[in-house]
Amino acid sequence: QVLLVESGGGLAQAGGSLRLSCAASGRTDRSYPMAWFRQVLGEERKFVAAISWSGSSTLYSDPAKGRFTISRDNAKSTVYLQMNSLKPEDTAVYYCAASNTIVTIYSSEYTYWGRGTQVTVSS
Numbered sequence: 617q618v619l620l621v622e623s624g625g626g627l628a629q630a631g632g633s634l635r636l637s638c639a640a641s642g643r644t645d646r647s648y649p650m651a652w653f654r655q656v657l658g659e660e661r662k663f664v665a666a667i668s669w670s671g672s673s674t675l676y677s678d679p680a681k682g683r684f685t686i687s688r689d690n691a692k693s694t695v696y697l698q699m700n701s702l703k704p705e706d707t708a709v710y711y712c713a714a715s716n717t718i719v720t721i722y723s724s725e726y727t728y729w730g731r732g733t734q735v736t737v738s739s
Contacts (some may be wrong), residue, residue, distance in 0.1 A: 617642045617643055617730075618640055618641070618642045618643050618644065618714050618721070618727075618728040618730065619640070619641045619642045619728075620638055620639070620640055620712045620713070620714060620730035621638070621639050621641075621730055621731070622636060622637065622638050622710065622712045622730045622731070622732060622733040623636070623637050623638075623639070624636040624637045624733060625710060625733030625734045625735045626735070626736070627724045627736045627737075627738065628702050628736070628737050628738070629702075629737070629738055630702060630703055630704055630737055630738065630739050631701060631702065632702050632703065632737075633698070633699060633700045633701075633702065633733060635650070635696055635697070635698050635699070636686060636696065636697040636699065636710055636712075636733060636735070637694055637695070637696055637723040638650065638652075638694065638695045638696075638712030638730060639692075639693060639694050639695075640693040640694070640695075640714065641693065645734070646669075646695045647669040647670070647688075647690045648662065648669055648714040648715055648716065648718070648728075649667065649668050649669050649714070649715040649718060649719035649720070650666065650667055650669075650686075650688060650695040650712065650713065650714050650715070650719075651663065651664070651665065651666035651667065651686075651712075651713045651714075651719070651721075651726060652664040652666070652686065652695075652697045652710055652711065652712060652713075653666050653669070653710070653711045653713060653723055653726075653737075654708035654709065654710045654711065655704075655708055655709050655711065655732075656693075656707070656708045656709075657709075661679050661711065661723055662677065663675075663721040663722075663723065664676075664677055664679075664680050665684055665685075665697060665720065666679065666682050666686065666708070666720065666721065667686045667687065667688055667695065668719040669690075669693065669719075670706075671687065671688050673719055674686055675719060675720075675721055677696075677721070679705075679706075683699065683700050683701045683702075684697060684698065684699050684700070685697070685698040685700075685707070686698075686712045695704055695712060697710070699735070700735065702735075702737045703737060704737045704738065704739045705737075706733060706737050707736050707737050708709075708734075708735060708737060709730075709732040709733065709734050709735075710732060710733050710734075710735050711729055711730055711732045712729070712730040712732070713726035713728060713729050714721070714726060714727065714728040715727060
């Protein structure tokens with residue numbers, strides 16, 4: 617079992633930045649492909665970014681490309697999402713997820729999920 621805990625969310629102004637962190641605990645004897653998803657109340661959860669277990673491969677959604685950067689520190693069992701040039705439409709609950717298989721954009725491939733952290737961007 618892997619426990620994921622997100623942090624770093626909060627309120628930011630449009631054009632500002634936030635860095636989210638996702639700390640893994642439990643069965644961290646191996647590194648997992650990890651991803652960030654986000655969800656607005658009443659809408660489906662959407663893919664934001666993903667990173668392979670080694671960090672050598674990353675995937676981004678179109679809204680995240682050029683503004684967000686996913687990275688990881690396996691020694692700390694932590695994944696980060698640096699969010700720059702924030703927009704009001706980035707407002708959502710951001711979830712961290714870990715996969716037992718491959719790095720992918722599909723939420724169904726992720727086994728472990730955090731409880732989420734709220735990001736609110738004001739205009």
